[in-house]
Amino acid sequence: MRDNFEHQEDLQGAQGCPIRDVLNRIGDQWTLLVLGALSKKTLRFNELKREIGDVSQHMLARTLKRLEEDGLVSRTLFPVIPPRVDYALTPLGQSLLQPLDILIAWANAHHRVILDARRNYGRGHVEGA
Amino acid sequence: MRDNFEHQEDLQGAQGCPIRDVLNRIGDQWTLLVLGALSKKTLRFNELKREIGDVSQHMLARTLKRLEEDGLVSRTLFPVIPPRVDYALTPLGQSLLQPLDILIAWANAHHRVILDARRNYGRGHVEGA
DNA sequence: CGGGATCCCCGTAGATACTG
């Protein structure tokens, strides 16, 4: 019955673990929002900033840089005045969209239940007394 | 002071968003490892700790508590000497395994490419000169 | 306009010690 979690084998081993590595990337505050925004279309820095809303330029720049480093997002600089930089998902970045979507679907489907469980949390649960 | 944040339009903000909420949970350092360990079978606290290896009991306890709060993990206390507590996935927790597994599969499949991109990162990319 | 550099606050994770 547990065969649907077959990839878990690599979870152990702190650093070399791909999953922990990837999750540390997408698990941060802004990466998901950036990917979501770019999933629709290419955007410039400030467009991205406006789209997301509550992100500082510091964190947006940092997030974008990491995504670019990892090859999930492409950064294209146009040396014009005023400067212009376009950000877009790479094929690799796009390939992440579907797994993410599945997770998002789960989140949407179960969020209410989780919220409910969180509120109802309180009484202990003892067996065998 | 920034209590002036109620711009409801752009505020697809942190709380209301199920995805950010869920990702903040599973995105942390240990939750995924705990879920992975429990995906196989029910475990006691120290079994879990041993299974994961490099987790402090502080963080393990905290992680388990949050998972229990959210209804993803059940905690069963047996009032015996010595004390015994069993942790197991709830149906809700099990339902998360598959979406997670898909993400894990992606991570495994693309981790090498990401690592490579990370190492090759260096030269800029300019258009329209 | 894009974003690096700097300063600082604060949450979070680790280690250790103590309790039931």
Add this chain to the structure above:
DNA sequence: CAGTATCTACGGGGATCCCG
């Protein structure tokens, strides 16, 4: 065995300034 309490260190993340 299964935690909780306390203390500290580290780093994420915001604000601000400044430069290309």
